Amino acid sequence: MAILTHLPRQLLPTTPGRLFLLLPATTRAFSALSRPPPNYPGHVPLTTPERVLLGAGSALVCFFNPRRADLIAACGEATAVPYFIYRLRDAMLRDATGRRILRERPRITSKSLDLAQLRRLRDGSVGREYVRWLDRERVSPDTRSAVRYIDDPECAYVMQRYRECHDFYHALTGLPVVREGEVALKAFEFANTLIPMTGLSMFSVLTLKPRERRRMWATYFPWAVRNGLGAKEVINVYWEEELETDVDTLRSRLGIEMPPDMRSIRKAEKERQRREKEMMKGV
Amino acid sequence: MATRSLYRSAAAKRLFVAAPRCARLYSSGSSGSSNSNAADKETHFGFQTVKESLKASKVAEVFSSVAASYDTMNDVMSFGIHRLWKDHFVRSLDPGRKPGGQPLKILDVAGGTGDIAFRMLDNAAKVHHDFETSVIVADINGDMLREGEKRALAAGYLPSDRISFKVEDAETLNTIPSNSVDLYTISFGIRNVTRIQEALKSAHRVLKPGGVFACMEFSKVSPAPLDAIYQQYSFSVIPLMGQLVAGDRDSYQYLVESIKRFPSQQEFAQMIRDAGFLTAGRGYDELTFGVASIWKGIKPLEVKK
Numbered sequence: 001m002a003i004l005t006h007l008p009r010q011l012l013p014t015t016p017g018r019l020f021l022l023l024p025a026t027t028r029a030f031s032a033l034s035r036p037p038p039n040y041p042g043h044v045p046l047t048t049p050e051r052v053l054l055g056a057g058s059a060l061v062c063f064f065n066p067r068r069a070d071l072i073a074a075c076g077e078a079t080a081v082p083y084f085i086y087r088l089r090d091a092m093l094r095d096a097t098g099r100r101i102l103r104e105r106p107r108i109t110s111k112s113l114d115l116a117q118l119r120r121l122r123d124g125s126v127g128r129e130y131v132r133w134l135d136r137e138r139v140s141p142d143t144r145s146a147v148r149y150i151d152d153p154e155c156a157y158v159m160q161r162y163r164e165c166h167d168f169y170h171a172l173t174g175l176p177v178v179r180e181g182e183v184a185l186k187a188f189e190f191a192n193t194l195i196p197m198t199g200l201s202m203f204s205v206l207t208l209k210p211r212e213r214r215r216m217w218a219t220y221f222p223w224a225v226r227n228g229l230g231a232k233e234v235i236n237v238y239w240e241e242e243l244e245t246d247v248d249t250l251r252s253r254l255g256i257e258m259p260p261d262m263r264s265i266r267k268a269e270k271e272r273q274r275r276e277k278e279m280m281k282g283v
Numbered sequence: 284m285a286t287r288s289l290y291r292s293a294a295a296k297r298l299f300v301a302a303p304r305c306a307r308l309y310s311s312g313s314s315g316s317s318n319s320n321a322a323d324k325e326t327h328f329g330f331q332t333v334k335e336s337l338k339a340s341k342v343a344e345v346f347s348s349v350a351a352s353y354d355t356m357n358d359v360m361s362f363g364i365h366r367l368w369k370d371h372f373v374r375s376l377d378p379g380r381k382p383g384g385q386p387l388k389i390l391d392v393a394g395g396t397g398d399i400a401f402r403m404l405d406n407a408a409k410v411h412h413d414f415e416t417s418v419i420v421a422d423i424n425g426d427m428l429r430e431g432e433k434r435a436l437a438a439g440y441l442p443s444d445r446i447s448f449k450v451e452d453a454e455t456l457n458t459i460p461s462n463s464v465d466l467y468t469i470s471f472g473i474r475n476v477t478r479i480q481e482a483l484k485s486a487h488r489v490l491k492p493g494g495v496f497a498c499m500e501f502s503k504v505s506p507a508p509l510d511a512i513y514q515q516y517s518f519s520v521i522p523l524m525g526q527l528v529a530g531d532r533d534s535y536q537y538l539v540e541s542i543k544r545f546p547s548q549q550e551f552a553q554m555i556r557d558a559g560f561l562t563a564g565r566g567y568d569e570l571t572f573g574v575a576s577i578w579k580g581i582k583p584l585e586v587k588k
Binding site for chain 1: 514515518519520523526527530532
């Protein structure tokens with residue numbers, strides 16, 4: 001066993017090799033007072049107790065305050081090791097496009113995407129639908145926080161890529177930025193990428209209104225599980241190259257069906273509630 | 284400097300704690316800055332090495348980002364004990380007009396949010412029935428001063444001439460006239476000053492002969508086993524709390540590194556004497572096993588020839 005841990009991962013046999021994904025990337029023990037040098041700018045090597053505290057603490061704060069995007073990110077990073085982020089990276093390595101993404105390491109930032117140019121694209125293209133979704137939800141491709149707590153630089157990039165593509169997943173599925181939409185999308189992401197933080201986000205179902213919760217159990221969770229498990233890995237989509245692709249073509253290529261439009265359902269329900277209230281007032 | 288290399292080898296081998304925010308301001312933090320201007324010396328910013336001219340702005344950045352959650356973070360980091368320290372600090376100084384004396388002019392440096400200033404005014408008012416003692420709160424960071432002004436307004440100290448807020452660099456204190464201050468206090472601020480000896484010299488300048496210099500700052504914990512626990516707590520828990528509570532790990536990493544960098548109780552007492560102050564006994568009193576200490580000095584009266 002001791003000999004095998006010193007072999008580079010690539011040389012480990014595939015099936016039992018999967019079990020070695022449970023080993024941390026660095027087996028050197030260190031303390032907070034003598035951290036090893038960073039592997040990339042902004043990297044903070046954490047000890048295991050620190051990682052546990054960060055994961056638990058950030059999850060707790062996020063449950064009560066889901067607007068803390070930086071803590072959602074930190075929770076994702078703290079809980080992604082030992083196994084899950086390596087599994088995701090290996091899923092990228094198994095796919096040709098994924099390998100290209102890992103080689104070229106494209107970044108999606110508010111500067112790298114020209115929104116004006118995307119708006120000029122053909123209706124129904126990925127880029128056009130993405131910008132339409134941004135405008136409908138009144139959000140921007142804001143700069144996501146940089147990954148800091150994942151030791152392996154390649155896995156740090158995988159996490160960064162997942163974070164930056166999140167808005168594209170919104171556009172692909174049409175889910176809105178309200179709490180209900182985010183929970184549904186996180187369920188889909190968990191089924192597809194197996195990142196633990198997305199699974200932990202399922203606890204925020206408890207913070208939804210009863211009607212929303214019923215919709216979640218009846219419609220969106222089954223949709224998320226079905227599509228997340230059945231679809232190809234969305235992490236392997238080279239979004240920068242797919243901007244002009246027809247979005248329905250991309251969906252069928254990936255094996256994703258659109259969920260019922262959440263915004264129109266919510267709007268119809270608000271209308272119904274308003275009408276009921278007026279009727280009650282009239283009585 | 285010998286001290287810098289000592290810390291560099293003893294502490295983390297890490298050279299960069301570069302957050303995107305900080306990276307904007309300086310380009311080199313390692314020993315590869317051999318072509319730097321001889322006049323622009325280097326100093327420490329936590330465990331990083333930066334040009335002296337940049338340290339003030341980097342410190343200002345840290346405090347701008349922590350200003351809003353400053354008190355919450357202080358409570359979280361020290362489990363509320365910082366309030367006891369500050370109460371003890373002010374009570375031991377007992378500011379206020381003594382019978383037969385004059386109201387005091389107090390200068391509280393790096394006192395942005397007004398913690399110490401409010402306690403001084405309360406002590407003067409409640410213990411000595413003195414509503415004329417005034418405090419000037421000076422800080423290099425406008426955001427902290429704004430926070431202090433807000434609190435002064437809310438608590439009723441403003442509008443009045445008992446308290447005023449000024450942007451000042453502790454090393455120069457440009458708008459404070461010499462020999463004008465009865466009591467100079469600096470609480471948990473002096474470790475952030477680029478050239479501490481300059482700040483001590485400025486303190487000496489603005490104080491009246493017979494005036495009191497009082498400084499409260501983090502210091503070295505003894506005995507050694509307790510220090511080991513304290514260091515672990517500092518470097519593990521505090522940056523984590525900074526991330527969870529304030530969303531800013533790097534500022535709190537800087538804070539704990541700057542605490543470690545600060546001279547020991549004895550060294551700092553000697554620096555105070557070197558600036559021209561008279562100290563009593565060792566020159567300092569420790570609080571909570573040395574987590575914080577209070578140093579006091581008096582500017583000697585002029586020797587009449």
